[in-house]
Each structure stands twice: as structure tokens, then as C-alpha cells.
Amino acid sequence: MVEGDWEYQPVRLPPDITRISATVQLGIRAEFGGWELARTLLYADGSRKVWLRRKLSRGLVAGLAT
Template structure:
């Protein structure tokens, strides 16, 4: 995790073989629980998804994404 200006960023790797709907559910849970939003999503040739989540920098009482 790194802080840039007013945003916190956290990388999240979604393993290959994870369905699109399961990946969307994982990301929506992170948004609901931790206040994260999707900044970037890349789909690699091997099926791995690399997501970058972001949220406004604030007190760290909210949980980090589960990797």
C-alpha cells in the first residue's frame, strides 16, 4: 500500500480460474467493507487479474483488502 496525495492505493491479485462474477463479488465486498474503489483492472494472458484499489486517505481504522 502506498499513499499518494489524498489517495491510498492497494494492489490486489485475483488468481486465474476465478470467474468474472466471483471477481466482481470480491471487488464489491472490498468496496462495501473497506471503502475501496477500483482504480485499474488488468487481465493477463494466463487468466490472472491484477486490480489496483484506491480510497481517500484517512484514519486507518478501515481494513486493508484481503489478498
């Protein structure tokens, strides 16, 4: 999903995943994909939905000729 100058990626984490494991997964995405945490939502069943974001690289915008 693209909004303004940011690209967003929603990630759903199941309720059985530990907090440490979730941190490692999100850290890997941040380190190698350039993502940062934008928002988190905790559901009653214990699952989490997080939105990651990163600045758009103008050369990677779909339909844009370089």
C-alpha cells in the same frame, strides 16, 4: 501504498476465479473497506491485477498525531 490524497491496494486475482466471484470479492472490499476500482490489468495467463483506491482519512495517516 499512499500517493497524494489516495491510498492504493493492489489485488491479484488468479486465472481460475470467475468474473462473478471477482465482482463479489471486490464489491465486499468496496462496501466494507471504502475502496473503489482504480485500474485493472489482464495478463495472458488469465489472471488479473486490480488496483483499489480510497481517499486518505487524515486521522489514519501513519506518523500523524491527532
